[in-house]
Amino acid sequence: MKSTPTEFLRPARAEDVPALMALRTEAESWLGSKGTDQWSDPETGAKAITKWRASIDEGRAWVVEGGSGAILATVSRGPVDRDFWADSDQPETALYLYKLIVGRSAAGRRLGERIVDWTSRLAATEGRDWVRIDTWRTNVGLHSYYERLGFNHVRTEAPSHRRSGWLAQRPVHVLSLPEMPLTVGRPARERSQEGAVPSPR
Numbered sequence: 001m002k003s004t005p006t007e008f009l010r011p012a013r014a015e016d017v018p019a020l021m022a023l024r025t026e027a028e029s030w031l032g033s034k035g036t037d038q039w040s041d042p043e044t045g046a047k048a049i050t051k052w053r054a055s056i057d058e059g060r061a062w063v064v065e066g067g068s069g070a071i072l073a074t075v076s077r078g079p080v081d082r083d084f085w086a087d088s089d090q091p092e093t094a095l096y097l098y099k100l101i102v103g104r105s106a107a108g109r110r111l112g113e114r115i116v117d118w119t120s121r122l123a124a125t126e127g128r129d130w131v132r133i134d135t136w137r138t139n140v141g142l143h144s145y146y147e148r149l150g151f152n153h154v155r156t157e158a159p160s161h162r163r164s165g166w167l168a169q170r171p172v173h174v175l176s177l178p179e180m181p182l183t184v185g186r187p188a189r190e191r192s193q194e195g196a197v198p199s200p201r
Contacts, residue, residue: 006067007109008183009118012056012074016063019071020052023101052076052099061099064111064182072106074099075115077122084134084157084167094130094169095123113176116149118184124172132169143168150174 012020055061055076064073076099080091097119102111119131135142137156143166147153151168158165 007064007072008185009062009064009115010185011059012052012061012063014053014056016056016071016074017049017052020061020063020074020101021049023071023074023103024048026104027101055099064106064115066106070105071103072109073102073111073115075101075119077119081134083159083162084165085132089154093128094132095119095126095128095172097131097133110177110180111182112145113149114180114182116170117175117177117180118182120170120172120175121181129172130169131172132167134164135166135168136163137165138163139166146170149176 052061055078060078061074061076063071066072075097078096078098080094080096085091085094085096097116100112100115102115116131123129123131131151132154133146133151135146137158143153146168149170151170154167154169156166
């Protein structure tokens with residue numbers, strides 16, 4: 001399977017927030033149908049929007065856009081979560097991945113795996129050793145998914161005010177689909193169609 005030519009990863013913009021919230025709402029419904037309570041909390045409204053806007057303003061959120069302009073997936077990176085990771089974990093050695101959501105319309109494109117591979121490559125360029133995640137403690141299906149991608153369970157933390165806490169990490173050199181990298185930035189062909197001056201050869 002090859003990447004769709006017009007499918008690409010780019011930084012999220014403020015105008016993407018409604019599409020990001022739609023992705024999350026769809027994910028909540030789908031997760032509920034699978035028997036998990038992940039994201040079934042009040043954070044679907046103004047609080048979630050505020051968090052996403054902050055991630056966008058700080059350059060920490062990305063989206064995968066399809067050829068039609070639709071937002072197919074999103075991912076964010078963030079600071080180390082001190083509810084889970086301690087100094088003994090050497091927090092600076094890892095990139096922390098958050099809010100990985102793939103729309104149901106993109107099912108079968110293996111976007112989740114390709115996005116995680118992209119974060120691994122980004123972490124490697126920054127001289128880091130790991131990509132780290134925390135997921136809801138009850139979502140055993142998601143735990144299995146990440147383990148299939150090469151993540152190793154580190155431990156489970158259970159602070160009373162958090163529902164996440166299943167911690168895992170993957171070495172940056174491990175890639176699930178090295179032959180299927182995501183295009184980063186709008187393809188040159190599309191930029192030229194929009195009136196951009198092609199680069200000289």
